[in-house]
Amino acid sequence: MDKIPSQMDICFSEKCNLDCDYCFVNKTSTDVLDFPTVKAAVDAFFALEGKSKTITFTTSEPFLYPDLFRDSVTYIFGTGEELGIDIRIVATTNGARFDARMREFVVALDPAKFTLNFSLDGNRKSHDAHRKFRGGKKTDSTFDTAIANFAAYPRRDLVRVITTITPSEAGLLSENVDFIMSQGFGNIDLFPQMFAIWGEEERNTLDRELKKVVRNFNDGPWAGRNLRLLNRLWGDTHYAKILLGSDGKFYLFEWVLPLQYEDRHAYEIGSPHDLNVGKRNALFAFLFGKTAAKNGGVCASCEFRPFCADPIPMYMWATHRKMDFDAYFANFCRMSAIMIRNSGTVERKNVLDVEKWGKAAKGNTAG
Numbered sequence: 001m002d003k004i005p006s007q008m009d010i011c012f013s014e015k016c017n018l019d020c021d022y023c024f025v026n027k028t029s030t031d032v033l034d035f036p037t038v039k040a041a042v043d044a045f046f047a048l049e050g051k052s053k054t055i056t057f058t059t060s061e062p063f064l065y066p067d068l069f070r071d072s073v074t075y076i077f078g079t080g081e082e083l084g085i086d087i088r089i090v091a092t093t094n095g096a097r098f099d100a101r102m103r104e105f106v107v108a109l110d111p112a113k114f115t116l117n118f119s120l121d122g123n124r125k126s127h128d129a130h131r132k133f134r135g136g137k138k139t140d141s142t143f144d145t146a147i148a149n150f151a152a153y154p155r156r157d158l159v160r161v162i163t164t165i166t167p168s169e170a171g172l173l174s175e176n177v178d179f180i181m182s183q184g185f186g187n188i189d190l191f192p193q194m195f196a197i198w199g200e201e202e203r204n205t206l207d208r209e210l211k212k213v214v215r216n217f218n219d220g221p222w223a224g225r226n227l228r229l230l231n232r233l234w235g236d237t238h239y240a241k242i243l244l245g246s247d248g249k250f251y252l253f254e255w256v257l258p259l260q261y262e263d264r265h266a267y268e269i270g271s272p273h274d275l276n277v278g279k280r281n282a283l284f285a286f287l288f289g290k291t292a293a294k295n296g297g298v299c300a301s302c303e304f305r306p307f308c309a310d311p312i313p314m315y316m317w318a319t320h321r322k323m324d325f326d327a328y329f330a331n332f333c334r335m336s337a338i339m340i341r342n343s344g345t346v347e348r349k350n351v352l353d354v355e356k357w358g359k360a361a362k363g364n365t366a367g
């Protein structure tokens with residue numbers, strides 16, 4: 001277990017311009033971070049041991065706060081350089097506020113150190129099926145706005161598309177991936193909706209579609225572009241993280257965001273002036289014990305354990321939602337098997353070499 005966090009997720013605010021029906025953020029906090037708080041949190045994070053760190057803006061829509069985003073990114077890179085820390089920043093946007101000013105700022109960032117993720121679920125029909133504007137009309141298309149903004153972005157080859165697969169759209173997956181890659185994106189991360197319980201037929205459909213997708217990357221039209229099937233839902237990356245919440249407090253990790261705001265305090269680990277790493281490690285040990293007790297310790301002998309680690313986020317989700325844990329856990333294991341097995345068939349040429357990619361991109365910034 002990684003004792004010292006090496007990744008900090010920053011949640012500017014839980015307000016969003018979109019109201020996606022599968023969003024895992026509970027949105028019961030109305031706070032918005034300010035720049036002095038972000039600065040203090042970055043300083044606290046940088047003061048922790050370690051010379052290689054990642055900061056993400058992936059738990060809210062960062063481009064709702066363009067000045068705060070620009071100031072934060074500039075401060076993070078500047079301070080990291082002064083301290084000799086190797087920094088990577090990842091920002092995830094739904095694209096609806098990715099206007100000309102934001103595009104100009106982002107395109108100038110070093111692609112070896114900055115990754116832009118774009119949440120796009122496929123063509124208009126699949127994307128708009130689950131992603132709506134908050135308070136918008138039913139007929140408004142979030143797809144049209146986001147696609148138009150990205151069509152004007154010259155470095156789509158460096159963008160990582162984050163595609164959420166819902167059970168209702170699983171049968172259209174290969175068609176949707178083909179559409180996305182045809183827009184010139186260089187990287188795609190498939191993210192099945194793991195907080196839903198999938199039916200057997202839906203799982204079989206997903207498996208079949210994933211096989212088609214992998215074939216298209218291994219020997220088909222998308223060979224050489226990057227396909228990722230295992231993401232933050234698998235692996236023990238949660239042990240490496242902390243979350244800066246929109247209230248300016250540190251929390252265990254981003255998986256506290258599905259909880260109601262008042263239920264999150266149990267997972268609070270201090271403030272930018274008082275980060276309690278000891279409490280963080282004790283909380284992880286506690287949750288690890290809870291998860292192992294609940295699943296009867298089966299992960300310990302499972303062939304997939306190196307990939308799943310221990311599904312602590314899923315334990316928290318199922319407990320909070322008062323779900324039948326056994327049914328939910330069985331569902332998670334079946335879905336994990338599908339994703340892990342298919343991931344094993346993706347050829348290495350389609351696995352992103354960040355350093356190489358960054359160098360190639362730097363030599364080609366004319367757009």
Ligand code: SF4
Pocket residue numbers: 298299300302303304305306308309310311332333334336337
């Ligand atoms: S597949 Fe299930 S039992 Fe196996 S490691 Fe993953 S969560 Fe644990």
